[in-house]
Amino acid sequence: MKELLLGNAAVARGAYEAGVKVAAAYPGTPSTEITEILSGYGEIYSEWSPNEKVAFEVAFGASVAGVRSMVCMKHVGLNVAADPLFTSSYTGINGGLVAVVADDPGMFSSQNEQDTRFYARSAHVPLLEPSDSAEAKQYTKLAFELSEKYDTPVILRTTTRLAHGQSFVELGEREEKTPVPYVKNVQKYVMMPVNAKARHLIVESRMKRLASDADGFEINSITYNDKKTGILCSGVVYQYVKEALPDASVLKLGMVYPLPFNLIRQFASNVDEIIVIEELEPFIENQLKANGIPCKGKELFSKQGELSVNIIKQVLTGLEPVLADNTLPARPPVLCAGCPHRGVFYILNKLRLTVCGDIGCYTLGANAPLSAVDTVLCMGAGIGMAHGFSKALPDKKNVIAVIGDSTFIHSGITGLIDCVYNKGNATVLILDNSTTGMTGHQNHPATGKTIKEEDTYSLDLAVLCRACGVKSVTTVDADDIERIESLIKDELKKDEPSVIIVKKPCELIVKEIRKPYMINPNCKKCKVCMKIGCPAISYNEKAGLKIDAAVCVGCGLCLSVCKFSAIEEVL
C-alpha cells in the first residue's frame, strides 16, 4: 500500500520495518516528528532524553546490548552528541546503530547552517542522504544493514525540505531481529588508550573497505543523457536537478561519505565537465579536487541558504530571476496571544536589563516591541554567559539569564552549577511553561509524563536549583508581573546566584476558554498596551486602539499594564 508520508514519518517507518527496538531523542526542528511517530509503535521503546548526548548514549547502550537502535536530532544537536559519536566510531556496534541528523539549510528554525557531512568525515562514519520519503524509508533500513555489516554507527542525514516534505511511500512489514548476544569485550568497548589505539586501526581499515565497496552500492547511480555536463548531487538537490536540468547526465550519491571515487572517475571520463551541486559547504567538491578530479561547484553556487530549481536554472541555463516584492511589511514569527512569556519580556524591556537569552519560543522576546534579549547562542548558553558577563564587568549588576524549562534541563543546569561553584552572582529566570514549546509540545523530565504520556517522576526544578547550591530560589506565577518585577530588582542586588522560576503552562496546551477583551472609551491612547507585543492589539489613527476578538484569548496581560481601566471583557 502506498501512503503519502512526511520524510520524518518515512524515517520512522523505516526504523519500524528494520526491527528497531530502542529509539531516543531530544526534540529539534526539523527532526522532532521521527521520534514522536516512533512512540506510537508498541514494539519500540522510545524516549525523550534530556539532551542529544544522553539520547545518543541510550541508543549506543542498546546497540551494545545487541538490538537495533536509533537516535534522532537536529544538526546542532550533533554538537552536543559529538562526544559519544566520535568514540562509538572506534568501538563499533553490536546491534545496528543509526543516528538521524537533520540539517536546516536556509535556517527555517535554527541558529546556524552547519553541515553535518563534516561530522561523518571527522568521526569516520558513513553518511547516507535520501532525496524523498520513499528513499528516506529505504535508506533508513539500509543504514542498519551497513551499520551491522561494517561494525559502525551510520549517520542518516536529512534536510528541512526532506524532513518536512511529503511524498508517496510503499509500506512494508516489520522484520523482527533476534538480538545479537551481548558478550563482554573490553578491547572493543572500553576505550582507554591501549584499546583505542588498536580500534583506530580497525576504523581506518573499515573506512577503506567501505570506500571501495561504495563504488558498487546501488544507491550511488549514474544516469547518462547529454554528456556535455555531468552533475554530481545528492539528497533533495537531486530532485531539483532532475526538474531543472532534465537532459543532464547525473551521478546521484546516496552515500555522501565515503565517496565512491572509482564510480566518480568513470563518470568524469564520460562527460566533458563535472559540476557538483550541493547545499551548504563544498563537501563533495573539495574531496573531488583533493583527489585530482577537476570539477566546478561553489564558484557557481552559494554556500549560504537553500538551493532551488530556479537557482540551478539561473546559474546553468541563464534563466532570469523572478523577483519578490521586498517593499511589503515582513511578518516575523511572534509569541502567541496568551503566551506566558510575554509579561516577563515586557518587564525585562522596561527595566532595560542585559538579557542573556536561550533557545526556544522565548527567543522571540528579542523582536520588537519586546526587544528584551541581548544574546542567543546555543542551548543552555545564557546562564554561562550571564556568569561570564558578571566576571568581566563586576559592577554592571543588570545582567540576567533567561531560559526555558526544557532547555534548562538540556544544558542550563551545568551553567548554574558552574556559577555557584565559582562564586558568581548571576540571576536566572527559568520560564517554566511545562513543555518543550517551539518544537510542538513534547514532554520532558519536569512534565511528569513520558513520550507515551505515561505518568512518571516529575523533576522539581526548584529543588534541583537548591541542590546546586542556589540559596535564593523563588517560584512565581507568570501572570503576576508586579511581583516578577520586584523579585528581579531584589535578586539583581544580591551578591550570590539566584533563580526565579516563572511558572504557567503554554497557552497552546492549556487552551483555556476565556472571554476576549476590548478597549473601552477610557482609552487615552497612551499605547502602553502596544508595548507587550500582543498580536491581538493594533492601532491606527482613525480607529485608535483595537483588540481583535478573534485573536485575543483573554489572558489579561494588557489589562494589567493599562493605567486607565480602558480594557474590559467583551460581554
Next chain:
Amino acid sequence: MNILIVGVGGQGTLLASRILGNLASVLRVDCKLNEVHGMAQRGGSVVTHVKMGEKVYSPVISEGDADVILAFEALEAFRYRHFLKKGGAMVVNAQEIMPMPVITGVARYPENVLEIMKKDYGAVVIDAQKYAAESGSVRAVNTVVLGCFAKKFGISYENAEKALEMSVKPKLLQINKTALKKGYDILPII
C-alpha cells in the same frame, strides 16, 4: 498542478496541504508536499507547497511556476504573487491580519491589495471567515478556500469530500464538511 498555500502561522495551511495530498491519492496522481514547522509557525508568514502530476521531482514550487495560489490572508497572497505562473489563478480570503511591524507602527499594511490582485491576477476574493463562522468555526477558513478552489478547477465535490474525510479528525468533520460545501457553492457552475 502546482498549488501554493500561503497564510499566517496558525491558519491551518498544514491541514489544507494534507487535504490536497489526499486529493492526489483519490485522483491517483503523484504528489509531493512541502511544509514549514517550528519557529516560522508562530504567527509568521507561512507557505506550503503542493505539487501534483504524472511524476513530481522537486517538492518545492519555483517562483513563477504556481498554477494556483490559495491564500488565507490578503497581505500573504500579495507577498507571494510572484510565484504565480502567467495565467495562473488565485483564491484569496479577504481577511487582513496585521503583522507585528504594522502593529508597532514601523510599517504600513499596503492598501488596495485585494483590488490589485483582482485586476492584475483575476483573483477570486472571498469572505471565507464569514462562511467558516457560519459552518461552526472561524478556524475553517482553510476548508472554505479549498472548496472554492475545487469548484474553480473542476474537481468533483465527491472527490473533494473524500479527501477531506481522509484528513480531518472525526470530531471536526461535520464543521469542515459544511465549510467545504459553502466554499464549493460560492462560484457559479461554469
